[in-house]
Amino acid sequence: MKETLRFKLNGKPVSLEVDPGRKLLWVLRYDLKLTGSKYGCGEALCGACTVILDRQAVRSCSVEMKEVAGKEITTIEGLEQNGKLHPLQEAFVQHDALQCGYCTPGMIMNAYGLLLNNPRPTRSQIVEQMDGNLCRCGAHMRIVAAIETAARQMGGSAR
Amino acid sequence: MKTEKLRSLEEENLALDFSNLDADPGPAFPLNRREFLKLVGGGIIIVATARCSQAQEGGRRRGQPLPEDFNAFLRIGEDGKVTGYTGKIEMGQGVITSLAQMLADELDVPYDSVQMVMGDTAVCPWDRGTFGSMTTRFFGPPFRAAAAEAKAVLVELASEKLGVPKEKLKTKDGSVYEVEGSRKVAYGDLTKGKKILRHLKGVPVETFTDFEVVGKPEIRRDGVDKVSGRAQFAGDIKAPGMVCARILRPPAHGAKLTSVDTSGAKQMDGVEVVQQGDLVAVLHADPEVAEAALGKIKAEFDQPKPYADDKTIFEHLLKVASAGEVVAEGGNLAEGRKAADFVVDETYLNSYVAHSPMEPHTAFANIEGNKLIIQASTQTPFPLQEAAASLLGMPSTNVRVITPFVGGGFGGKSAIRQALEAARLAKLTGKPVQVAWTRAEEFFYDTFRPAAVVKIKAGVTKAGLLTYWDYGVYFAGGRGSEQFYDIPHHRTMSYGSGWTAPEGAHPFATGPWRAPANNTNTHARESHIDMLASKAGVDPIEFRLKNLKDARMRSVLQAAAKQFGWKPGKSPSGRGLGVACGTDVGTVVAHIAEVAVDNKTGHIQVKRVVCAQEMGLCVNPEGARIQMEGCITMGLGYALTEELKFTGGDIHDRNFDTYTIPRFSWLPKIETVILDAKDKPAQGGGEPAVICMGAVVANAVYDATGVRLLQLPMTPERVKAGLSRA
Numbered sequence: 058m059k060e061t062l063r064f065k066l067n068g069k070p071v072s073l074e075v076d077p078g079r080k081l082l083w084v085l086r087y088d089l090k091l092t093g094s095k096y097g098c099g100e101a102l103c104g105a106c107t108v109i110l111d112r113q114a115v116r117s118c119s120v121e122m123k124e125v126a127g128k129e130i131t132t133i134e135g136l137e138q139n140g141k142l143h144p145l146q147e148a149f150v151q152h153d154a155l156q157c158g159y160c161t162p163g164m165i166m167n168a169y170g171l172l173l174n175n176p177r178p179t180r181s182q183i184v185e186q187m188d189g190n191l192c193r194c195g196a197h198m199r200i201v202a203a204i205e206t207a208a209r210q211m212g213g214s215a216r
Numbered sequence: 217m218k219t220e221k222l223r224s225l226e227e228e229n230l231a232l233d234f235s236n237l238d239a240d241p242g243p244a245f246p247l248n249r250r251e252f253l254k255l256v257g258g259g260i261i262i263v264a265t266a267r268c269s270q271a272q273e274g275g276r277r278r279g280q281p282l283p284e285d286f287n288a289f290l291r292i293g294e295d296g297k298v299t300g301y302t303g304k305i306e307m308g309q310g311v312i313t314s315l316a317q318m319l320a321d322e323l324d325v326p327y328d329s330v331q332m333v334m335g336d337t338a339v340c341p342w343d344r345g346t347f348g349s350m351t352t353r354f355f356g357p358p359f360r361a362a363a364a365e366a367k368a369v370l371v372e373l374a375s376e377k378l379g380v381p382k383e384k385l386k387t388k389d390g391s392v393y394e395v396e397g398s399r400k401v402a403y404g405d406l407t408k409g410k411k412i413l414r415h416l417k418g419v420p421v422e423t424f425t426d427f428e429v430v431g432k433p434e435i436r437r438d439g440v441d442k443v444s445g446r447a448q449f450a451g452d453i454k455a456p457g458m459v460c461a462r463i464l465r466p467p468a469h470g471a472k473l474t475s476v477d478t479s480g481a482k483q484m485d486g487v488e489v490v491q492q493g494d495l496v497a498v499l500h501a502d503p504e505v506a507e508a509a510l511g512k513i514k515a516e517f518d519q520p521k522p523y524a525d526d527k528t529i530f531e532h533l534l535k536v537a538s539a540g541e542v543v544a545e546g547g548n549l550a551e552g553r554k555a556a557d558f559v560v561d562e563t564y565l566n567s568y569v570a571h572s573p574m575e576p577h578t579a580f581a582n583i584e585g586n587k588l589i590i591q592a593s594t595q596t597p598f599p600l601q602e603a604a605a606s607l608l609g610m611p612s613t614n615v616r617v618i619t620p621f622v623g624g625g626f627g628g629k630s631a632i633r634q635a636l637e638a639a640r641l642a643k644l645t646g647k648p649v650q651v652a653w654t655r656a657e658e659f660f661y662d663t664f665r666p667a668a669v670v671k672i673k674a675g676v677t678k679a680g681l682l683t684y685w686d687y688g689v690y691f692a693g694g695r696g697s698e699q700f701y702d703i704p705h706h707r708t709m710s711y712g713s714g715w716t717a718p719e720g721a722h723p724f725a726t727g728p729w730r731a732p733a734n735n736t737n738t739h740a741r742e743s744h745i746d747m748l749a750s751k752a753g754v755d756p757i758e759f760r761l762k763n764l765k766d767a768r769m770r771s772v773l774q775a776a777a778k779q780f781g782w783k784p785g786k787s788p789s790g791r792g793l794g795v796a797c798g799t800d801v802g803t804v805v806a807h808i809a810e811v812a813v814d815n816k817t818g819h820i821q822v823k824r825v826v827c828a829q830e831m832g833l834c835v836n837p838e839g840a841r842i843q844m845e846g847c848i849t850m851g852l853g854y855a856l857t858e859e860l861k862f863t864g865g866d867i868h869d870r871n872f873d874t875y876t877i878p879r880f881s882w883l884p885k886i887e888t889v890i891l892d893a894k895d896k897p898a899q900g901g902g903e904p905a906v907i908c909m910g911a912v913v914a915n916a917v918y919d920a921t922g923v924r925l926l927q928l929p930m931t932p933e934r935v936k937a938g939l940s941r942a
Contacts, residue, residue: 083504092452093445097574098655102872105574133445142443150439153704153842157308158442159574159623167441185722187880193307193574195625195849196842197883 060123062126066091067135070074084122085132093133093162097191104190107163107170108132114170133162136169144210145169148203156194164190168204176213180205232334265579284298289341289362292370296390296404298323302359303598304351305335305342307573307622307629307904308846310839311351313437317835318356321429322363322422324387324768325403333621335597347630347728349801349900350834356898359692360421368419374405395720424833424894428863431894433838438542438621448620450593451579455648458580459488460503461641462510463651464496465660469724469865471517480512485869490644497641499649517704522864524723529667530565533691533712536721540709543694552684552705556675558751564672564740565927566692566910567859568722569729570869571666575623577631577657581638582648588615591818592635595625600632604639626850627728629662663727664860665758666715668692670740680752682763689737695732696800696907699762701745723865730847731903734800735854735910739928742796742911746787749925755784756795756915768830773797773805775828779889780808787919796908801900803831807848807908809884809914815939818932820856820917822882827905828889832896844888844905851909859929 063072065115066089075084085091085108092119097105101116108117109131110124136143145165155161164187171178171186178186183204192200291299300319306312312332320327335346343355367387374392375382378399385392394401424431432812441447465471473496478489481498487509488499498509524532543674545551553559579592581604588608594600605612622629638651653661673686684705689697693714699706714733715726729735749759757777774796776782785791792813797806809826825848834840857876860937861868869875910928918924923938 079504083502083933086451087502090454090771091445091468092448092454095449095575096451096652097576098871100655100871100873103574103655137444142440146440149443150435153435153439153838155308155436155439155442156310156842156846157574157624158438158447158621159449161442162445162637184880184883189879191574191877191879193572193850193877195846197849197878197880198845198886199842201880201883 062122064125064127065129065133073122075122077121079122080118081108081120081122081125081130086113091132091134094166094194095159095162097163099129099161102189102191103160103163104167105160105163107166107172107190108114109173111167112170112173114167131166131169133166136165143169145172145204145207148207148210149200152199152203152206154199154203160190160192164192164200168200168207171204172208172211176211177208178204224632226573231886234698241635249686252339281475289359290323290366291354291368292403292407294404294408296325296329296402298325298390300330300332300359301340302332302351302355303337303340304332304346304355305595305597305619305622307346307595307625309346309351309843310836312435313434314352314839315320315356315359316834317432317434319361319363319428321427322360323367325390327429327434328655329390335594335617337601337615337617338760342598345597345599345630346625349803349902349904352898353802353900356835357421359665361419364421365416365419368416369414370403370406372414372416374401377401377406386790427894431833431837434836435838443620449575449623450580450591450620451575451652452651453580453591453620453650455580455582458648459499459501459645460506460650461497461638462503462506463637464510464513464515465515465657466768467866468519469867470520471865474518475516477514480514481509484509484512488645488798488891490641492644495637495640497646499641503652519866520864522723523720525863526567526859526861527567528671533667533721534669536718537690537711538718540688540711541694541713542707543697543708543710544699545704545707547684547705549684549686549705549707552703553673553675555677555683557678558748559673559675560744560747560751561673562671562744562747564736564743564928566665566668566736566739566854567928568726568862569665569858570659570662570860570875571624571626571628571664572658572662572872572875573624573626573628576653576655577629577634577661578650579635579638579654580648580650581635581642583642583646586614588639588642589618590635590639591620592632593625593629594619594632594635595622595627595629596632600635603632606634607636608639608643614671622634625780626730627732628662631661631725631727633661654799655872659870659875660867661725663715663725665729665732665735665854666691666717666722666726668736670736672740672744674744674748676748676752678752680749680754680759680762682748687741689733689740690938691721692736693733694737696737696798697730697741699741700766700769700799701760702765703763706901723862730850731800731907734798734903734907735851738796738798738907739914742798742908743914743924743926746795746911746915750787750918752906753786756787758784759781760795766804768804769797769799769806772804772828772830775889775891776806776808776826778885779828782808787915788922792920794912794914794919796911796915798904798907800904800907803829803899803901803904805829805904805908807905807912809912810914811920813917813920813935818935818939820930820933820935822852822884822913822916824885824887825912826887826889826892827908829905830891830893831899831901831904833894833898834890834901835898837890840890840901841888842873843901845886847903847905848886848909849883850876851906852882852884852913853911854928855913855930856882857929857931859931915919
């Protein structure tokens with residue numbers, strides 16, 4: 058049942074022999090060795106696995122590979138450019154917007170998805186967009202502050 | 217290797233009473249010196265012995281055989297880089313940063329030159345586990361002492377090398393230099409090519425006036441790794457030929473497997489089926505294939521008749537409670553009741569609460585030759601090493617547990633079932649095995665915060681003075697039940713010793729949950745104190761101060777009031793303001809909260825929380841603040857929504873759709889105040905600020921509505937029911 062699927066991953070073209078019914082999260086983590094995206098719930102309830110699929114934040118645990126064909130995926134590993142952290146990543150570090158760090162890649166990718174489509178979000182828009190991402194350590198307050206800082210620094214562009 | 221054995225080991229692990237440890241048993245070292253040097257390479261080894269005697273005594277009292285072997289805490293490389301070794305693990309609480317601060321400060325090396333190696337049984341000093349806010353309190357002092365001794369040895373070496381008396385030498389930035397003169401030598405140059413073993417006894421540690429790094433806010437040193445996705449958690453560990461296991465689970469705790477048919481799974485390409493006793497597992501390189509194979513297994517179970525559910529559990533617990541133990545008593549209760557102008561008798565209920573770390577229990581295990589390597593999300597690498605060795609019948613020196621970053625623990629990852637499963641399957645298959653629990657398994661096998669009941673009878677005079685306090689806590693445990701108010705006639709009893717309850721009490725495993733027992737006890741005590749204040753018609757902060765001599769508790773109450781801008785008033789004032797205070801792991805906290813209650817929906821929105829904390833020396837004020845914020849945010853969960861639904865051993869909540877933890881939209885404005893007490897020993901920081909959250913919200917709800925909610929969580933249904941009774 059395997060098919061050859063082509064898509065773009067973190068800016069590079071990928072061709073993969075894969076069962077189109079498999080979930081993107083597991084293909085990322087086991088086939089492509091990109092372990093930054095985390096498993097948290099498996100049912101799109103926590104956001105730890107969030108990646109960008111054609112400019113939209115999606116839960117990779119619930120996206121089938123056939124939905125990915127011909128599209129562009131960005132994972133947490135693709136956010137850093139030339140060894141330089143993305144302003145969102147930098148803001149998370151500077152605000153200490155994490156504790157255990159397990160939800161962090163998903164938080165950052167979800168925030169990235171927000172800024173791609175709304176580069177100057179209000180605080181309530183940030184809260185609304187992030188509400189489906191769970192953090193058990195309670196870094197929420199700092200995460201909101203980090204997203205605000207990053208949005209300000211980026212001055213209306215997502216990169 | 218029987219299933220029974222696996223079970224008994226787990227029970228043993230769960231039976232460890234983590235709540236009342238007053239001393240870390242201290243480090244021990246499983247490797248001999250030659251093996252250690254092989255693992256860590258060359259350099260100067262500083263060894264500490266005498267300083268651990270107190271900790272060893274503590275361990276002996278608990279029946280822990282502690283080796284007389286040397287203990288190693290740090291290494292200075294030839295390049296001047298310093299590595300600190302600790303059996304503690306990093307699960308978000310931030311000790312990777314604060315321990316590095318302590319080491320840098322005490323050793324006089326640049327903070328950035330320090331790295332920490334944590335929770336690796338092969339190279340780190342023995343440790344019982346990372347829980348009870350003990351890292352800074354109990355590991356900190358010997359760790360600092362080791363660094364102080366190392367520095368003194370380096371000065372001696374420099375003195376010999378430079379031919380300058382020790383008294384004329386000072387240390388700074390990783391070098392020893394002449395006070396008057398220009399000669400200096402770097403630590404790395406001193407140790408170059410040498411392996412030195414030298415003891416110096418009685419070297420004092422720095423006093424607070426010497427601190428340069430300790431006490432200064434530092435952001436997390438693992439931040440960059442964690443925001444980039446590079447940080448490795450147990451599930452990110454891979455090895456050639458690794459297979460992912462999915463294990464057949466019973467539908468309910470207590471259910472017995474009566475028949476199983478694995479033929480469907482066996483027919484799947486590349487799937488390995490393992491069956492040994494009650495353990496039925498399917499393994500495949502692709503976790504989705506393993507999952508599909510699990511779905512092909514047909515199994516039948518005998519289920520025991522449930523004896524309680526989430527509604528009847530409290531009645532059940534009271535029925536099976538053992539004779540109580542006296543926590544504290546004084547005066548004469550009957551006399552105290554006689555002296556009271558008002559009495560309040562109430563019963564408080566707390567439900568089972570899940571740990572729900574974002575990373576479910578995960579482990580990697582691999583057997584190479586006669587050695588077992590486990591990489592696990594665990595709070596207890598050394599107990600895991602022992603348990604895995606015992607399970608597989610091998611010497612513990614042949615087992616190495618490496619702890620990668622742990623994705624949240626909160627007490628739940630003191631339970632090591634997943635790692636023992638991985639070890640067992642690695643042995644049975646001969647392959648590297650990953651056991652990564654699903655969220656459903658994480659809920660099912662969690663060691664929940666126990667459901668508990670607290671009964672309080674207490675009285676107060678018209679003048680607002682407490683006269684008596686008759687307190688009984690059932691099944692939470694005694695931590696946090698000790699009274700700090702001045703009450704002439706009092707008795708505090710604890711029935712059922714927390715999570716180590718006898719069989720038949722809880723329908724599933726219970727265990728330590730961040731500040732175990734104290735959340736339950738503080739909720740009950742501070743709610744009750746609030747009611748007494750209201751009866752006496754006294755402002756809740758004034759009432760507490762009136763009945764409190766404890767200077768530290770008074771100071772945090774006053775600091776919280778000041779930060780909040782508290783204006784005195786009798787509750788219920790309609791303002792929606794609540795107060796609570798308490799003490800945990802040596803630290804005192806006071807919280808003030810503001811809430812809004814929607815009378816139609818019953819929804820409680822917590823708008824603002826102020827928390828003042830006195831924790832002795834605060835090693836990293838930034839880290840301490842984050843822990844306070846985290847405690848406050850996490851505490852909103854057990855206050856407002858978190859409550860496990862179950863029928864007997866059948867746990868209904870298996871994911872975040874029905875079990876609701878705090879979200880961004882709940883977020884109050886959080887303000888934290890840390891009182892300066894750097895001249896006092898460091899106390900716990902990871903747990904105290906969570907203990908007041910039940911009471912501070914309940915008291916604020918009462919102040920807003922005049923309705924007293926005695927059961928946590930305060931769900932919209934319970935709020936509405938309370939409003940309709942009013």
